[in-house]
Amino acid sequence: MDKKITIYDLAEALNVSPATVSRALNNHPSISFNTKKRIVSYAQSSGYRINKFAANLSKQKSNTIGVIVPKLNSPFMSDALSGIEKVANEHNYNLIISQSLESEQKEKLNAKTLYDSGVDALMVSLAYETTNYEHFEIFREQKIPLLFFDRVDYFPNCPTILIDNRQAGFDATEHLIQQGCKNILHVSGYLKRNAYNNRFNGFKDALYKHKLKFTPYNLYETDLDPKKVEFVMEHIKNSKEKFDGIFFANDAMAVACIQALLKEGVQIPKDIKIIGFNNNPVSEIIQPNLSTINYPGYELGVLAGQSIISHLKGNINIQSAESILLKHELIVRTSSISNK
Amino acid sequence: MDKKITIYDLAEALNVSPATVSRALNNHPSISFNTKKRIVSYAQSSGYRINKFAANLSKQKSNTIGVIVPKLNSPFMSDALSGIEKVANEHNYNLIISQSLESEQKEKLNAKTLYDSGVDALMVSLAYETTNYEHFEIFREQKIPLLFFDRVDYFPNCPTILIDNRQAGFDATEHLIQQGCKNILHVSGYLKRNAYNNRFNGFKDALYKHKLKFTPYNLYETDLDPKKVEFVMEHIKNSKEKFDGIFFANDAMAVACIQALLKEGVQIPKDIKIIGFNNNPVSEIIQPNLSTINYPGYELGVLAGQSIISHLKGNINIQSAESILLKHELIVRTSSISNK
DNA sequence: TATAGTTACGCAATCGGTTGCGTAATATGT
DNA sequence: ACATATTACGCAACCGATTGCGTAACTATA
Known part of the structure; x- marks a missing residue:
């Protein structure tokens, strides 16, 4: 069993042609049942x-x-990948995973490598940095299915899968308003990424709807790295009119900030009401428990996987770039409620 | 640019042979500098x-x-994978990642698929269930480098990468003892997996060293799914002699249990001192902050990746199955200290 | 200038399946 | 019994790069 066995070896041993072996192993209709059985069992x-x-x-x-x-x-992301892998695995697809580490250049390199590796399809969540998309053109030229999830951008005929960030941002903000907040800060991720841009737009929508004013002070843009929480704190302290509510574009930063605020003696939710985004596991652990928007990573991964595999198997019209919006969910916990 | 270009096309266009094109593109020494330049630039x-x-x-x-x-x-695991991917990417290796979902059968299937896919090397962290290892034999037969990390087992000539779980278990337990605990419970994962078995052994070592008695009550074996925290709670409550310390084999379960205990009015660390394992991000968020053992996932992934790539590049004697033990670190936070 | 040694490249086999087309053998229809 | 359809399989080209071996052209040595 040291030497590798090929269909030629099988063919010789069974006195058939390699073509027949190949067809038998692939269950091709033009091979008789008996021959198939012989070949498969011998194989x-x-x-x-x-x-x-x-x-x-x-x-x-x-x-x-x-x-x-x-x-x-x-x-x-690991939840999403887990969902993607599960679906891919069930359909006998392998998954080659690579990280851009938020760098446009690495994203380009990875795209090239994956193209050269001959992937049958590509799923992408964009890096922070990426503004130029020509590295994806070759996939379109070669008609290799391309799908964006979570961090997406407009790409003709490319399915995208994500939640309705604008609506979610709106819901989060309106919730704070309903709890009595009048001067809300939005701590956003990089606004050139759709996800954050849309959350921000939802934020403004809600302010507008409830006739609250929006000034540049109501927005703080960051890379959402919790290590940089001090800059957020600075912004909060420097503000002329004190904020009574903060909507964070992700939970990790929200949690870091809650801890910093508590250390300063700020009471949450009494002084400032807070809501995050993502329903990161820590949101249930932090005291006070963090209100947030549930962004179902695993389900998103499953749907994305199913979508691309349908394309690959030709079940779906490849033209029809269906974009899927997942349902998000407002999760109200103690960090944002007013009667406490 | 629609049709794919092959080395034959290049060869024809440049009036050289495909062999020369191939060699030029691979920077083979027997091709002259000028020809290489011509071919590469035209390519x-x-x-x-x-x-x-x-x-x-x-x-x-x-x-x-x-x-x-x-x-x-x-x-x-996602930290470890991130580290592996980074190294692999830097060395122009692709990573095919698959999940066993703790099932031995899926692990076997995945191993087969990866073998058939022609991976140059395989890195494995074993499923809970796995007791039979014949699905890895083929890799050894074919001399495909095989490496185990985190969840490992003894495999002749196979490098393994993990921390010294026994020492770590010992350190965690001894820390509790030093804080005055006399009757410590160890909430373990499945003991047939080395990682948990060794943590348990370290636990017993520490009890033995400090002449504390060990009875079956001092051990509770579980799959560490935080959803099953109630069973742990039951065990704690049913114990005749009350526990004054608990050493959890992972942080997720520890955190779940802390929350359950607090709800019951138990004071931590006054009544029960607690230490976890892994240094999961939540350990810094939970109140009281959870003492734990830092298990550096990312670094482990990087080392594992470097190790397998050294093998692949032949820098290292393939025979020498070096096993790497990473340094762990005891992190003392409030959940386990006595003067509070 | 004859001989040996280099340099630079081409020939052709090889890796192991897949698949369009052709055909002998058998089955079906009248 | 004869024409036609069907079944079951083989032939050989093909996918596109890699590589051992051979050799023409050129250089160095005596």
Whole structure:
């Protein structure tokens, strides 16, 4: 069992042609039941293993899906990847995962590598930095299905999967307003990324609807790295009119800020009401428990996986770039409620 | 640019042989500098892309590393994967990641698939269930480097990368003892997995050293799913001699249990001192802050990646199955200290 | 200038499946 | 019994790069 066995070996041993072996193993209709049985069982007993290199070359496909994400190790993204992997695995697709680490250049390199590796499809969540998209053109030229999730941008005929960030931002903000907040700060991620931009727009929508004024002070843009919480604190303290509510674009920063605020003696939610985004596990642990928007990472991954696989299997009209908006959910916990 | 360009196209256009093109593109020494320059620059301008299917077939290698983990989406594992990916990416290796979801059967299937896909190496963190290892034999037969990390088992000539769980378990337990605990409960994961078994052994070592008695009541074995915290609580309440300290084999369960205990009016650390394991981000958020053992996932991933790539590049004697033990670190926070 | 040594490249086999087309053998219809 | 359809399989080209071996052209040595 040291030497690799090929279909030629099987063919010789069974006195059939390699073509017949190949067809038998692939359950091709033009091979008789008996011959198939003979071949398949002999293949098993002899320990034959297909050589995917050869199969890929001749079929020009790899049964492999490429994924590019900013970072593997965030609760949201690892949930999403887990969902994608589960679906891919069930359909016998392999997943090649790579990280852009928020760098446009690495994203481009990864895209090239995945293209060269012959992935059958590509799923992307964009890096913070990315503003130019020509590295994806080749996929379109070669008609390789391309799908964006979570961090997306407009791309003709490309399905996107994410939640309605604008509505979610609106819901979060309106919730704070309903709890009595009048001067709300929005701590946003980079606004050029759709997710954050839309949350911000939802924020403004809610202010507008409830006739609250919006000044530049009501917005603080950051990369959402919790280590930089001090800058957020500075902004909060420097504000002329004190904020009575903060809507954070993610929970990690919200939690860091809650801890900093508590240390300063600020009472939450009495002095400032706070809501986050993502329903990160820590939101249930922090005291006070953090209100947030549930962004279902795992389900998103599953849907994204299913969507791309439908495309690959041709079940779906490839033209129809359906974009899926997942339902988000406002989760009210103690950090934002007024009667306490 | 619609049709794919091959080395044959380049060869024809430049009046050289395909062999020369191939060698030029691979910077083979027997091609003159000028010819190389001609070929490389023309290849670039014409938009030539290598066909890895063909290259893989002829070289019988894929520049791809397979990874099997129990679950993608735990803080520890996604950190480790992030580290692995970073290293792999830097060395131009692709990463195919698959999840066993703690099932031995899926682990076997994934191993088969990855073998068939022609990965150049395999990195594994074992599923809870796995007791039989024959699905890895084929890798050894074919001399495909195999490495285990975190959840490992003894495998001749296979490098393993993990922390010294026994010492870590000992350190955690001794810390509780030093804080005055006399009757400590150890909430363990499945003991047939080395990581948990060794933590448990370290636990017993510490009790023995400090002449504390160990009875079956001092051990509670679980799958560490925080949803099952009630069973742990039951065990705690049913114990005849009240526990004054608990050493959890992971932070997630520790946090769940702290919340349950607090709800019951138990004071931590006054009544019960608690230490976890992993240094999960939540350990810094929970009140009281959870003492724990830092298990550096990212660094582990980086080391594991470097190790397997050294093997692949032949820098290291493949025989020498070096096993790496990472340093762990006892992190003392408020959940375990006595003067409070 | 004859000989040996380099340099630079081409020939052709090889990696192992896949698949369009052709055909012998058998089945079906009248 | 004869024409036609169907079944079951083989032939051989093909996918696109890699590489051992051979050799023409050129350089260095005596």
